[in-house]
Each structure stands twice: as structure tokens, then as C-alpha cells.
Amino acid sequence: MTAVGATPLLPAVLPAAAARAAADGRPDFPLVEGGAAVEVYVDAADDPAVVRAAGDLQADVERVTGVRPVLRHTLPARAARLVLVGTLGSSPVIDRLVARGRLDVSRVKGRWEASVTQVVDRPAPGVDRALVIAGSDRRGTVYGVYDTSERIGVSPWYWWADVPVERLETLSVPSATFKRYEPSVRYRGIFINDEQNLTTWSHRTQEPDKNIGPETYKRVFELLLRLKANYLWPAMHPYSDFFNKYRENPELADRYGIVVGSSHPEALLRNGVHEWAPWAEEHRGADGGLPVYDYTVNPGVISDYWRARARENAAYESSWTIGMRGLHDSALETKNATTIPEKVAVMNDIIADQRRILAEEVGTKAEPQIFIPYKEVLELYNAGVRVPEDITLIWPDDNHGNMRQLPNDAERARPGGNGIYYHLSYWGRPKSYLWLDTTQPAKVWQELRRVYEHGVDRMWIFNVGDVKSIETGLSFSMDMAWDVGRWGADGVEGALAEWSGRQFGQRHGREIAAIRTEYYRLAAEKRPEFIDRGVFSPVHHGDEGGRRTAAYDRLLRRARAVGAKLPEAYRDAYYELVEYPVHGAYLMNLKYYWADRNALAVRQGRGAATNRFADLAEAAHAEEAAITKRYNTEVAGGKWDGIVNPYPSQIPKAPGRPTVTRVARRETSGLGVAAEGNETGASRPLSFSSYTRDRRFVDVFNTGFLTLDWAAEASHPWVRLSSRGGSLTEQTRVWVEVDWERVPEGTHDATVTVTGAGAEQDSVEQGSVEVPLRVVNDGARARGRARGFVEAHGYVSIDAVHTDRRVARGGARWRVVRGLGRRTGAVEAVPSTAAPFDGDPAVRAPELRYRVRFSSTGTFPVTVFRLPSLDERGHRRVAVALDDQPVTVLSGQAVATGNRGDAWARNVEDGVERLTATVTVAEPGEHVLRVFMVDPAIAVDQIVIDTGGLPMSYLAPPESYHPVFNPDPLSGEALEVPER
Incomplete structure (x- = not known):
């Protein structure tokens, strides 16, 4: 579909490759022209989710054009054009079109969540032409509606990421028939988890919500549907309000068409963190003691606790988690069962009890039922837990994006099928990553393709933390869940380009995708949330930490260059989705890089530079705090107050502020030299090869605080120095290279001699240091023959x-x-x-x-x-x-x-x-x-x-010379990290 009058900024393409369109050569279907909007009809007796979504289409047309269509529940007596929204079997006007062969529902009727969008002439008496949006079921219709919304320029992230809607005076859509076939995965959704920031934001901004209530969930439900998801595990932690505290929450979810389940420690929709203590208080034992959440001790009390929620939520489309873990995501408590076989028997009893409760309280509507072998429960499952065949097995990853176990042949044949629980965000061991979206989409693609190839297609649940910051990863995951075969092994960056183009315009899509790809690559080396002291070497491989930090600096410059080209209306969305993640990750790395340089300076006996590095580390930390404050208080007019915090109090071992050391001022100056590959001095020679044509550094520094004059001299004319002397108070980095056109073939030893003298002779430590070089020149012909x-x-x-x-x-x-x-x-x-x-x-x-x-x-x-x-x-x-x-x-x-x-x-x-x-x-x-x-x-x-010269470092060394793949190893390398 196209939006007439649209600028090229927002593309008019639909993201789902599972959808198929066929051109018919007819003119476009106008939605708004001449200041008037085509009315939207939906039968009032259709599902409430469909009626509500039709209202969103009404609002979306107004977002684009400023003109709000009339939403009708009765057919007009006369209309030149009409938008007809309805579900097969629930909309008589739609069913009549199907019965008369006027609406093509092949591969739609009888399918799961499928839809057809088709222009039909004379669909009803008095109506000349209609854009018909028909779904196979209620969510199919809803997705058809949101397909149309996205194609007229309303991003699924229009609210959650402030992606602007391009304003148009005239709006139309092509008349080509468009079909959305059923998804690759039946249930596709998210787990809001470790939601401290979302709770803070909800408390501050979403009145009358307190700590994530109905107003917040309305926004979540709408986002899920626009992303073509259908499933939710709600927030669960003590600092948020549990989902069923507000009885309108499950009713709202059902009215939106969202299936609500619960996570692995929350059996039968019960939130133990909030609900068990008051239940236990009301069900004290005969001795007045509080019952513990242990099925081997209190099976009756626990069974009644589960039954109460099953009865309460029986009317809603829900997912029922079977099995048991301890309260607050802890291990299963079994005081009276200590061995693995005993615990297996207990779990089997628990499952049988829960199944009986569901059969009695919910009946045949109690589906899907899921069993999640998470952490210690996986060990019990593998030891013999009997899970009924109609229950879906939900296989968890290791919390870091690696699937722990996949179903065997017998498990794939089960009628209940298989699903996954996958982390895009995580709190826990060994370290947490909740702040930024840092899991490579290619990693997600690899693992999701693998699980699908193993028959895991019933349910995919993604842990998205606070929702914000996971926008790109969540969109990619939901697109894969709908059409897992859409992208091949070389297509992930293309997927990022397409998604970025939909948010910021096709002409920027590829560059933004390249920026995001490099951002994810750097995170794959080490997530910014995992950074620590002493990870990256400041002395090996051309300053490993410096090279990485310089790569971040280049990336931020690229990101800002794209942002500067965008219209002002796009700046907030771009900051949220692109610039802040790049800048934040950069600063997290930068402050630790300077802290490592500070620690090295202490070991080297540097003077003023030691304090300079400490200042730079603390300045980077302050800048990180400043950009986070900007996100929370300035972006989108302060809409996201509290949503971003790299260090919420609940995160264990967040990187935080690195410690630094300062030295007392000394009224002296003195020469210090540290060559690459050496923490101090220059005992390890600088190595040069005619294949890699290297650049090596020598740090010349001052051991005091007064001015130092220094000079450097090479022993051979073919040794090049970036600087041959000067005055310094702190330090300078001299780059050493070889003129390969002048150096003879063979192996040569050379030196660079550095001398220093203070400006005031009574306060100087004069010195001279020789830096050895080992130069191997096999000649240009050997290089060419490799x-x-x-x-x-x-x-x-x-x-x-x-x-x-x-x-x-x-x-x-x-x-x-x-x-x-x-x-x-x-x-x-x-x-x-x-x-x-x-x-x-x-x-x-x-x-x-x-x-x-x-x-x-x-x-x-x-x-x-x-x-x-x-x-x-x-x-x-x-x-x-x-x-x-x-x-x-x-x-x-x-x-x-x-x-x-x-x-x-x-x-x-x-x-x-x-x-x-x-x-x-x-x-x-x-x-x-x-x-x-x-x-x-x-x-x-x-x-x-x-082969005998590899130094200890975190990363692998730069790739060796290869005439095809790496003919110029120095290309693109930054010399130094900017002192920001």
C-alpha cells in the first residue's frame, strides 16, 4: 500500500513476509481526500477486540491526516466508499461477501490469526466500493487492521518510542488484495520482568496507576497487537503491582485479545511474591502457625490457593502454568522430599492436582497449559517428571540467549507441542543485562531458527525486562515468530535496515542498520553491562582497550551524523532507539578504559597523567549520568521519567563508577617511557612485519608535574616517528612505523632512543630510554605471492x-x-x-x-x-x-x-x-x-x-595478513581515543 502525498521519509511497506499481496491494476482506494474521511464500519456484535481495534484505525487515520473517520456499527444507506472490518463467522456482511464469492478467503478461512484485505465493489446495498479487512478469527481481524495502520505510516512504536506519524492531506491505499497467512508460531509474546524501571516510570507518569496498573497494561496490550503478538506474562516482582491485583486487568486483556499467562514460578496465574503471604495469613494451621509454600508440607492449603485463581479467571482466554517452583523465582521447596526421585514424585503429584483443578474450574477452555523446566526443574524433568501429552513444554535458554535443551523425537510428537522461553534481558548470575538491547539479532536468528527446526512452534516467550530499550530486538523477534523463514543467514542486517527504514525513512535504513550491527558486534565482545576493570589490555595489540573505545567513538559520530539529517520531529525517537544506546554503551566502556589507564599510570609511576586519566574516567561517568537524565527528563517532554537507569537498586553487580587513584603533586619532572607490549619500560621489542605493515606506539610520559622536554631519535632512516620531540606536562603517544620501500629485505634490529630533560634543571630527573624494534621484511614479491x-x-x-x-x-x-x-x-x-x-x-x-x-x-x-x-x-x-x-x-x-x-x-x-x-x-x-x-x-x-609470540589479552589479536580478506590490516584503525 502507498500513502498518497507522503514524503519518502516513511516507507509504505508491510513488514511481514508471511503476508502476500497481488496487484489487480485497479486505482488506489482513498481513505481521506478533500478533507473528508471514509467511514469505518464494524458490527457491534463482533468480538470486543475487533470493535476496539477498529477504533484504533479510526484514531490512526486521524494521526496521519488530522481528519477522524466516523466509526459506524450500522451500514450506511448510501456511501461511495466504506471501510468494512469484521471477523468470519461474526460479521454477517462479511459472511455474505464470502458466500457470494466476492471475498477471497482461501488460506484464510479456518486458519489461525489469518486475514485478507481486499477492495470489493458494491459490497452492500448503497455502498459503491469498500476496503474489506476480514480475519479468520478475532486476532486475525485485529492484525489486519493494524497492517493497514502501519501501511499508512503509523509505526507500532508510535507511542512506546515516539516514532512520529507523517502528516498527509490526502491518504489512500492500493486496491491490491493482501493476505496475512497464519504465523509460524501460534503464541508469541513477552515477559515483563525485573521491571523496577518500568515500575518507577508507571508510578510517576501513568495516573491513576501506581506500580504498573491498567493504564500501563493498555499501552502494553496495544503494542503487542501492533507487533502481531498475542501473549503476555505480566510483571511479577515485589516493587510492582501484581496483575490480578486490579481485577480489570484480566478483563482488559481479554477485551484486547491478549492471552495472559504467568512465568515459571507462578503456577495457575498465582503471583506468589504478592499473594501467598496474605493467603497464608488467612489459612493458619490449628496451632496458629503460618503455612509454608511447600507442597510436601501443605498440599491442601496450596491446592485451594491455586483453585481460587482458576475459578476467578476461568472466563478469560488464559494460559495456565503447570508445575511448581519456590516463591519469588526460587528453587522448589520440598522439606519432606530430599532426593531427586522423591522430588520427581512430588512434582508428578503437583501436576495431577493442578490438572484436576483446571478440569473442575475451567473445563475445556483451560488451554494452553504449559510446563516450564527452568533451572532445577529441568533436572527433575530429565529425571522422570510425567508431563501429560497435551501440555506444551516450554524450553528455557540459559538466560544468556543459548538454548539449554531442545525436544527429542518423542517430545516433538506430543500433541501439546513445544515452546521456548528466551531472554533478551536478564537479572541474575553471573551478571545481569537489563539496561540496553545488546543481544545480537544474528544470535537471536541463529537460536530461533534452530528451535524451529526442532519442531518448537507452539509458543515463544521473550523476556524483555522493562520493555523500553528492547525495541529493536523485540520487533525482530516478533517478526521471526510470525515468519521464521523470512530472512536467511545473510539477511539479518537487511532486516535491521528494513525496520530502521520503517521508523526513520528508507534512505536512512541501511546506515542505521550498519550502526546497529556494529553496536551489537561491540556488545558481543563484551556487553556494556558486563564491563569491569582490567578486561581489555591497554598495552597489547595497539592498545586493545583503546582500539575498542575508538571504535565506539567512530560509531557515535556516525550515529550523530544520521541524526543531524533527520527532521526535528524524529529526534526523540532517534535518541531513544539509536543514539542513546550507542552513546551509553560508549561511555560505560570509556570510563573503564580511562580507569584502566589510570591504574596502569600508577604502576608506571606517572605524575600528572595519572590524575588526568582519573579525571577522564569520572567525566565519562558524569556524562553517562547526564545523557540518562536527558532521556528521563527532556526527551519527549519528560514522558519517560524513570524508565532508564543503568543502576537500579535491584541489579546485582552493575558496573557503576570505577575507582580511580590520584597522586599528590610533585614539583619535579622526569622521563618515563612505556612501549607497546610492555606495562613498564621497553623490554619486549616492537614487532614489525612487511605483511601486516604495523603501527606501534611508545608512550612518553612525565613522572612529575613540571614541564618536561623530550626528544626521540630512530637508529635507521626507514623508521618513521609520528613525533620527534617537544615539551609535555603529562604524556604523549608516539607512533612508530616502517618505510617498507626503503628497508632492506631480511630481519633487522633497530632502536628508538627517547631522551628527556626538565625545563628547570634543579628539579629534573634526566634520562634516556632505548626502545628495541624487530623488523621482518620478506619483500613485496613474497607478500604478493602469499x-x-x-x-x-x-x-x-x-x-x-x-x-x-x-x-x-x-x-x-x-x-x-x-x-x-x-x-x-x-x-x-x-x-x-x-x-x-x-x-x-x-x-x-x-x-x-x-x-x-x-x-x-x-x-x-x-x-x-x-x-x-x-x-x-x-x-x-x-x-x-x-x-x-x-x-x-x-x-x-x-x-x-x-x-x-x-x-x-x-x-x-x-x-x-x-x-x-x-x-x-x-x-x-x-x-x-x-x-x-x-x-x-x-x-x-x-x-x-x-607460534610463540602471542601476548595475554581478552580479544583475539587483529586478523593476520591475507591477500584477499585482509590485505591492509591498518585500514580503519584509529590512532588514539579522543579525550572527551
């Missing part, structure tokens, strides 16, 4: 997507997933349903091949950086070999324990798992490194071979 990755500096670093060849075998293969992992993409072993390759992988398993040119010989460690996927029923194995040498099989991490400090915790914090084997290089020259799939769904990000 066919693969070339060893330099004592290592080979490979981005896994840069293969020489990918070999498919045994019905399986490796594919590239763009935008996944720490670099430009990762390679994934597919299909995810393939059988493991036991035996010799070199004979039967799909393979990745990399050409590597070694100059060293020996036995060297090779580390495969794989993404930390899980499979608690199987293995996480990959294999490596060099040339035709024997294959080494590497096994991945153990199951997710939730314990801090174990392998799983380290891996999810880092976003990778490092698996190490050894390879033997008997002769220098070209070799082939081979990586084999052993288990499916393994994803490999990077590969590093340490």
Missing part, C-alpha cells in the same frame, strides 16, 4: 568466515551467518538437526579449510573461539587438524549451572568459549588448517595459532 594467512609477530589470527574452502559432507555443511559473533560473522554447522559425526571427522564430517603460511616450526596451540551454544543432552564438539595429521576433537563447555566463576559463566560473559588443541608444523611454508563439525549447530567465530 595465498593464505601469514604468520607474523608469533601468531596467526583468522576470522572463521574467511575460509579457503568449505567442504560439505554427510548431508551437513558449514554456512556463514553475517553479523554473528565478535567479527563480521561466524560459521555455523547445519542443519541443526543433523546427527553427530562420530568416528574420524576427516572422513565423514563437513570441513572448513584455511591456508596458512608459517615461518616457524614446532608444536603450537591452536584456539578455536566458538560461540557458547548449549545442548544438555549431547555434546558441543568440534575438531581440528593441520594438513593430513591426526584430528583432535575438542569438547565444549559443560551444562549451564548458574554458578559464578565456572566455565559456563566465563563463556556467557565473554560471548565465546575458547577450545585449544595443538598442531605440529614440521616445515615452514604453506599448510592447511582444517576445522571439522562433530556436533551440529556449532558456530566458530575466530581461530588463533600461537
Whole structure:
């Protein structure tokens, strides 16, 4: 559909690829022209959700044009045009059109949540032409209505992210028939969880709500429907009001068409955090004691507690959580059952009791029923809990986006089907991420494709925290839930471009998508909420922390450049959706970078620079507070007061303000030198290779506070220095390069000599420091002849997507997933349903091949950086070999324990798992490194071979020289981090 008179800023495209349109060549259907709007008809007897949504269409047309259509419940006696909204079987006028063959409902009638939008001539007596929006059921009709709203320029995020609506005087939609077929996943929704910020905001702004009440839920319900979702687990924590506290909440949800369920610790819609204590108070034992929430101790009291809610909510379309955990998301309490078999028996009794309650109080409407084997309940389920076949199994991830377990053949055959509970936001061990949307969409795509391939299509629930900040990830997840096959492995950035174009205009979509992709990549290296002291090295690989922080600085500049091109009306939405996340993540990293430089300066004995770095760290923290205050108090006129807070009191181990050290002023000056690769001094030579054509730094600093004059001199004319001297009070960074046109071939030792003298001779510590250089020049011809990755500096670093060849075998293969992992993409072993390759992988398993040119010989460690996927029923194995040498099989991490400090915790914090084997290089020259799939769904990000010079660092070193994939390793590198 198109909006006549629209500027190119807002595209008129529909997001769902599951929808199909067919052109018929007829003229567009006007909705508003000449200041008059076409009336909207909906039968008053249709479902209340449909009648309400028709009212939203009425409001949306007014948002676009300023003209409000009349909403009718009776057909007009005479109308040139009319919008007809109705549900098959609930709207007589719609049913008559179907019966007469005037409305095409093929692949719509009898389907789940499907719809057709079609222009029909003479649909009723006195009506010349109508735009008919008809659904197979009530939500199908609602989605058809919101499809039309989005296509005339009203974003699903018009309210929740302040995406403006382009004003038009004339509005029309094409007359082509449009169908939305049924979704890939039946129930698609969110869990509002760890909702402290949302609670604060609701309390401050959503009168008469207090701590998330009906006014807030009205906004949530509408957003869900506009995103084509249908399901909700409401907020549950002590600081928010529980859903059923307001009895209008479940009635509202039903009137909107939202299915309401409850999370894994909230059986049968009961919120134990709020509701158990008063119930227990009313049901004291004969001795006056309060009953505990333990089914082995108080089964009768607990059963009655569940029954009361089942009876209370029986009339509404609800989802019923079966099973039991402790109060407030804690482990199951079983005082009288201590062993696993005993606990399994208790869980079986609980399920039987709950099923009986639902049968008696709700009857056949008690569906869907779900069982969530979360944390310790998964162990009990695997040990023998009997879940009736018609209950949907909801498989949880590990809270960090890695599915723990997927259904086997028997579980896939169950009539109740399978679903997932997936985190886009999380509170808990080992660290929380609630502040920003930081899970790579490519990671979401990989895991959701995998679960769907395993038959998990009944229910997808996404933990979205406070809703705000997860806008992009939630939209992407809901689009996938509707049409899981819409995007391929190389299409995720295109999906981001399409979504960004819908919010800010197609001409900006690709650049915003590129910005978001880089933002997610940096978060994949380390989420900003996970940052800590001493993670990124300030001395290795050209200042690892500085390179990362400079990448953020470049990204923020790109984001601001796009924002400056947008009309003023779009600035609030752009700040919320693009600029604030980039800026906030940057500042979180920046303050820790400067704090690390401060700590290093203390160890190096620096003077004024030590305090300078402390000032920069604290300034970054203050700027972070300032932009958050702007979000809460200025953006959209202060609409979001309290919605953003990187450090709500309930978050454990939030990064916060890093500690810094200041030194007392010393009325002295003195020369200090620290070369790259050295915390102090210059004992480790600066390494240069004609393949990578490196740039290395030497920090020249003052050990005091008075002015220091310094000079630097190179031992050879082909050594270039960015600066050869001057005066300094704090420090300067000198960049050292080699003029490769002048240096002779071979290996050379050179030096850079730094001398210093104070301006006042009675207060100076004079000195001279020699910085050694090791320069290896194999010549331009050797560089040109190289066919693969070339060893330099004592290592080979490979981005896994840069293969020489990918070999498919045994019905399986490796594919590239763009935008996944720490670099430009990762390679994934597919299909995810393939059988493991036991035996010799070199004979039967799909393979990745990399050409590597070694100059060293020996036995060297090779580390495969794989993404930390899980499979608690199987293995996480990959294999490596060099040339035709024997294959080494590497096994991945153990199951997710939730314990801090174990392998799983380290891996999810880092976003990778490092698996190490050894390879033997008997002769220098070209070799082939081979990586084999052993288990499916393994994803490999990077590969590093340490030939004796690899320093300890968090990230893999920059990729080695490759004539095709990395011919200019220095391109795009920033020299220094701006002192903001």
C-alpha cells in the first residue's frame, strides 16, 4: 500500500513476509481526500477486540491526516466508499461477501490469526466500493487492521518510542488484495520482568496507576497487537503491582485479545511474591502457625490457593502454568522430599492436582497449559517428571540467549507441542543485562531458527525486562515468530535496515542498520553491562582497550551524523532507539578504559597523567549520568521519567563508577617511557612485519608535574616517528612505523632512543630510554605471492568466515551467518538437526579449510573461539587438524549451572568459549588448517595459532595478513581515543 502525498521519509511497506499481496491494476482506494474521511464500519456484535481495534484505525487515520473517520456499527444507506472490518463467522456482511464469492478467503478461512484485505465493489446495498479487512478469527481481524495502520505510516512504536506519524492531506491505499497467512508460531509474546524501571516510570507518569496498573497494561496490550503478538506474562516482582491485583486487568486483556499467562514460578496465574503471604495469613494451621509454600508440607492449603485463581479467571482466554517452583523465582521447596526421585514424585503429584483443578474450574477452555523446566526443574524433568501429552513444554535458554535443551523425537510428537522461553534481558548470575538491547539479532536468528527446526512452534516467550530499550530486538523477534523463514543467514542486517527504514525513512535504513550491527558486534565482545576493570589490555595489540573505545567513538559520530539529517520531529525517537544506546554503551566502556589507564599510570609511576586519566574516567561517568537524565527528563517532554537507569537498586553487580587513584603533586619532572607490549619500560621489542605493515606506539610520559622536554631519535632512516620531540606536562603517544620501500629485505634490529630533560634543571630527573624494534621484511614479491594467512609477530589470527574452502559432507555443511559473533560473522554447522559425526571427522564430517603460511616450526596451540551454544543432552564438539595429521576433537563447555566463576559463566560473559588443541608444523611454508563439525549447530567465530609470540589479552589479536580478506590490516584503525 502507498500513502498518497507522503514524503519518502516513511516507507509504505508491510513488514511481514508471511503476508502476500497481488496487484489487480485497479486505482488506489482513498481513505481521506478533500478533507473528508471514509467511514469505518464494524458490527457491534463482533468480538470486543475487533470493535476496539477498529477504533484504533479510526484514531490512526486521524494521526496521519488530522481528519477522524466516523466509526459506524450500522451500514450506511448510501456511501461511495466504506471501510468494512469484521471477523468470519461474526460479521454477517462479511459472511455474505464470502458466500457470494466476492471475498477471497482461501488460506484464510479456518486458519489461525489469518486475514485478507481486499477492495470489493458494491459490497452492500448503497455502498459503491469498500476496503474489506476480514480475519479468520478475532486476532486475525485485529492484525489486519493494524497492517493497514502501519501501511499508512503509523509505526507500532508510535507511542512506546515516539516514532512520529507523517502528516498527509490526502491518504489512500492500493486496491491490491493482501493476505496475512497464519504465523509460524501460534503464541508469541513477552515477559515483563525485573521491571523496577518500568515500575518507577508507571508510578510517576501513568495516573491513576501506581506500580504498573491498567493504564500501563493498555499501552502494553496495544503494542503487542501492533507487533502481531498475542501473549503476555505480566510483571511479577515485589516493587510492582501484581496483575490480578486490579481485577480489570484480566478483563482488559481479554477485551484486547491478549492471552495472559504467568512465568515459571507462578503456577495457575498465582503471583506468589504478592499473594501467598496474605493467603497464608488467612489459612493458619490449628496451632496458629503460618503455612509454608511447600507442597510436601501443605498440599491442601496450596491446592485451594491455586483453585481460587482458576475459578476467578476461568472466563478469560488464559494460559495456565503447570508445575511448581519456590516463591519469588526460587528453587522448589520440598522439606519432606530430599532426593531427586522423591522430588520427581512430588512434582508428578503437583501436576495431577493442578490438572484436576483446571478440569473442575475451567473445563475445556483451560488451554494452553504449559510446563516450564527452568533451572532445577529441568533436572527433575530429565529425571522422570510425567508431563501429560497435551501440555506444551516450554524450553528455557540459559538466560544468556543459548538454548539449554531442545525436544527429542518423542517430545516433538506430543500433541501439546513445544515452546521456548528466551531472554533478551536478564537479572541474575553471573551478571545481569537489563539496561540496553545488546543481544545480537544474528544470535537471536541463529537460536530461533534452530528451535524451529526442532519442531518448537507452539509458543515463544521473550523476556524483555522493562520493555523500553528492547525495541529493536523485540520487533525482530516478533517478526521471526510470525515468519521464521523470512530472512536467511545473510539477511539479518537487511532486516535491521528494513525496520530502521520503517521508523526513520528508507534512505536512512541501511546506515542505521550498519550502526546497529556494529553496536551489537561491540556488545558481543563484551556487553556494556558486563564491563569491569582490567578486561581489555591497554598495552597489547595497539592498545586493545583503546582500539575498542575508538571504535565506539567512530560509531557515535556516525550515529550523530544520521541524526543531524533527520527532521526535528524524529529526534526523540532517534535518541531513544539509536543514539542513546550507542552513546551509553560508549561511555560505560570509556570510563573503564580511562580507569584502566589510570591504574596502569600508577604502576608506571606517572605524575600528572595519572590524575588526568582519573579525571577522564569520572567525566565519562558524569556524562553517562547526564545523557540518562536527558532521556528521563527532556526527551519527549519528560514522558519517560524513570524508565532508564543503568543502576537500579535491584541489579546485582552493575558496573557503576570505577575507582580511580590520584597522586599528590610533585614539583619535579622526569622521563618515563612505556612501549607497546610492555606495562613498564621497553623490554619486549616492537614487532614489525612487511605483511601486516604495523603501527606501534611508545608512550612518553612525565613522572612529575613540571614541564618536561623530550626528544626521540630512530637508529635507521626507514623508521618513521609520528613525533620527534617537544615539551609535555603529562604524556604523549608516539607512533612508530616502517618505510617498507626503503628497508632492506631480511630481519633487522633497530632502536628508538627517547631522551628527556626538565625545563628547570634543579628539579629534573634526566634520562634516556632505548626502545628495541624487530623488523621482518620478506619483500613485496613474497607478500604478493602469499595465498593464505601469514604468520607474523608469533601468531596467526583468522576470522572463521574467511575460509579457503568449505567442504560439505554427510548431508551437513558449514554456512556463514553475517553479523554473528565478535567479527563480521561466524560459521555455523547445519542443519541443526543433523546427527553427530562420530568416528574420524576427516572422513565423514563437513570441513572448513584455511591456508596458512608459517615461518616457524614446532608444536603450537591452536584456539578455536566458538560461540557458547548449549545442548544438555549431547555434546558441543568440534575438531581440528593441520594438513593430513591426526584430528583432535575438542569438547565444549559443560551444562549451564548458574554458578559464578565456572566455565559456563566465563563463556556467557565473554560471548565465546575458547577450545585449544595443538598442531605440529614440521616445515615452514604453506599448510592447511582444517576445522571439522562433530556436533551440529556449532558456530566458530575466530581461530588463533600461537607460534610463540602471542601476548595475554581478552580479544583475539587483529586478523593476520591475507591477500584477499585482509590485505591492509591498518585500514580503519584509529590512532588514539579522543579525550572527551
